[in-house]
Amino acid sequence: MAQAGWSVLLIEGAQVPGGGVRSAELTLPGFIHDICSSVYPLTVCSPFFRNLSLEKYGLEMVFPQAALAHPFDDGTAAILHRSLEETEATLGRDGDNYRKLIAGFIPRWKDLLDDALAPIGFPRHPFFFAGFGRQAIRSARGIAYAYFRTEHARTFFGGMAAHSLLPLEKLTTAGAGMMLAILGHAVGWPFVRGGAQQLTNALLQLFRSLGGQFVTGCFVESLDQLPPARVVLLDVTPRQLLKIAGDRLPQSYQRKLSRFRYGMGVFKLDWALHHPIPWRASECAQAGTVHLSGTLDEICDSERSSWEGKACERPFVLLSQASLFDSTRAPAGKHTAWAYCHVPNGHNGDMTGAIENQIERFAPGFRECIAARSAMSPADLERRNPNLVGGDIGGGAAMLSQLFLRPTASLYRTPLKGVYLCSSSTPPIAGVHGMCGYFAAETALKRS
Numbered sequence: 075m076a077q078a079g080w081s082v083l084l085i086e087g088a089q090v091p092g093g094g095v096r097s098a099e100l101t102l103p104g105f106i107h108d109i110c111s112s113v114y115p116l117t118v119c120s121p122f123f124r125n126l127s128l129e130k131y132g133l134e135m136v137f138p139q140a141a142l143a144h145p146f147d148d149g150t151a152a153i154l155h156r157s158l159e160e161t162e163a164t165l166g167r168d169g170d171n172y173r174k175l176i177a178g179f180i181p182r183w184k185d186l187l188d189d190a191l192a193p194i195g196f197p198r199h200p201f202f203f204a205g206f207g208r209q210a211i212r213s214a215r216g217i218a219y220a221y222f223r224t225e226h227a228r229t230f231f232g233g234m235a236a237h238s239l240l241p242l243e244k245l246t247t248a249g250a251g252m253m254l255a256i257l258g259h260a261v262g263w264p265f266v267r268g269g270a271q272q273l274t275n276a277l278l279q280l281f282r283s284l285g286g287q288f289v290t291g292c293f294v295e296s297l298d299q300l301p302p303a304r305v306v307l308l309d310v311t312p313r314q315l316l317k318i319a320g321d322r323l324p325q326s327y328q329r330k331l332s333r334f335r336y337g338m339g340v341f342k343l344d345w346a347l348h349h350p351i352p353w354r355a356s357e358c359a360q361a362g363t364v365h366l367s368g369t370l371d372e373i374c375d376s377e378r379s380s381w382e383g384k385a386c387e388r389p390f391v392l393l394s395q396a397s398l399f400d401s402t403r404a405p406a407g408k409h410t411a412w413a414y415c416h417v418p419n420g421h422n423g424d425m426t427g428a429i430e431n432q433i434e435r436f437a438p439g440f441r442e443c444i445a446a447r448s449a450m451s452p453a454d455l456e457r458r459n460p461n462l463v464g465g466d467i468g469g470g471a472a473m474l475s476q477l478f479l480r481p482t483a484s485l486y487r488t489p490l491k492g493v494y495l496c497s498s499s500t501p502p503i504a505g506v507h508g509m510c511g512y513f514a515a516e517t518a519l520k521r522s
């Protein structure tokens with residue numbers, strides 16, 4: 075909106091701006107932890123961010139040698155390298171099958187994202203996108219069995235697909251796995267040097283340079299609190315919109331919003347470490363992100379049970395180890411790590427032991443490296459940011475019925491004149507890519 079010449083006031087409820095893109099010393103002084111998001115393939119490939127030149131405002135992305143490692147109980151690991159050939163070499167007999175699934179999309183990743191990171195409509199590259207969609211619409215488990223013969227390759231693919239925050243038997247979960255693999259080769263899975271907050275800081279500098287103003291620590295309980303404006307864009311999920319707009323919304327729209335389904339929650343740990351994580355498969359130290367589970371069935375059980383409301387004793391764990399590639403994150407010689415597992419929405423159990431057991435399984439001696447830890451349950455996450463309803467980091471479940479028409483068929487528009495939704499509860503999907511806000515702003519500009 076500011077780029078279009080409008081005068082914009084950004085109102086943030088928290089004391090520190092950034093929402094899902096913040097960092098802080100959560101454990102010990104000198105150890106910088108990303109409170110929410112940390113790994114940014116969607117940011118560097120996003121059509122919105124690609125045009126912002128945030129490096130002018132101090133943003134520096136750090137690209138680990140490999141995007142992802144998935145270690146196995148036999149001491150080996152599958153690795154997502156930038157090079158397709160090197161990745162194939164870690165997948166043994168399934169290297170060729172991986173190539174068949176992914177290779178055709180890598181050179182045209184920008185075309186793919188034009189359509190994948192957009193609300194539903196006629197694709198800009200219809201034949202190419204249909205080729206992707208034919209496989210992406212399937213379940214991750216279905217694709218894993220259709221393409222791969224080895225357990226290792228199936229598990230490797232399943233781990234990437236689990237970023238969909240859905241059981242891997244559900245339609246469209248293959249799409250998340252394919253997209254993250256393609257982006258691993260096309261752009262990598264980078265971190266922000268110095269922590270996620272630096273990305274927010276760079277965005278705010280750009281915003282200020284365009285004349286934007288912002289206030290923090292101003293939590294909006296009702297639309298009546300807002301100063302007069304031609305357009306209001308609300309970065310909230312449906313449950314909050316119901317509270318903020320209250321009875322001004324027609325009953326039928328209120329009913330639709332109240333039927334919106336939230337997804338699984340997250341239980342997150344951050345550690346200050348005396349040493350790097352002692353992976354049994356030493357090549358895991360080349361990767362920024364590490365996925366932890368022994369088999370595809372294990373991931374499927376973990377995701378399905380969380381979806382169905384039961385916490386899993388051996389959860390699928392997503393871990394990132396930014397300080398191996400960014401020495402500004404910890405005092406000299408020390409390290410940080412960040413990990414979470416999916417849990418039932420609003421789950422109030424402690425998953426610390428279950429997550430650390432999974433790390434020990436693939437990195438014996440991990441617990442001896444811990445200098446301090448911070449744990450955040452779904453309720454803690456929601457307290458820090460009310461958009462994380464029940465710990466749901468996706469702004470609502472992204473199953474087929476809520477993937478394209480989010481949160482209702484009117485997408486960004488609400489029945490209230492000049493009031494729009496711009497959060498990850500709108501298309502295309504959760505993640506730090508800015509496209510939900512971009513399309514909300516575009517809709518608002520066109521209509522006014």
Ligand SMILES: Cc1cc2nc3c(=O)[nH]c(=O)nc-3n(C[C@H](O)[C@H](O)[C@H](O)COP(=O)(O)OP(=O)(O)OC[C@H]3O[C@@H](n4cnc5c(N)ncnc54)[C@H](O)[C@@H]3O)c2cc1C
Nearest residue numbers: 087093094110111112113293294461467497498504505506
């Ligand atoms: C633990 C975790 C790990 C994640 N990892 C990744 C990752 O590695 N990569 C990735 O791409 N994505 C990741 N995500 C998802 C990503 O952070 C979100 O998809 C993204 O931040 C959503 O952006 P948003 O603008 O919709 O909401 P948010 O980033 O949540 O921002 C919403 C803002 O609105 C403010 N707000 C809400 N209600 C009010 C109110 N009533 N008044 C005033 N202010 C209000 C909040 O304080 C917040 O600052 C992760 C999320 C979490 C929680």
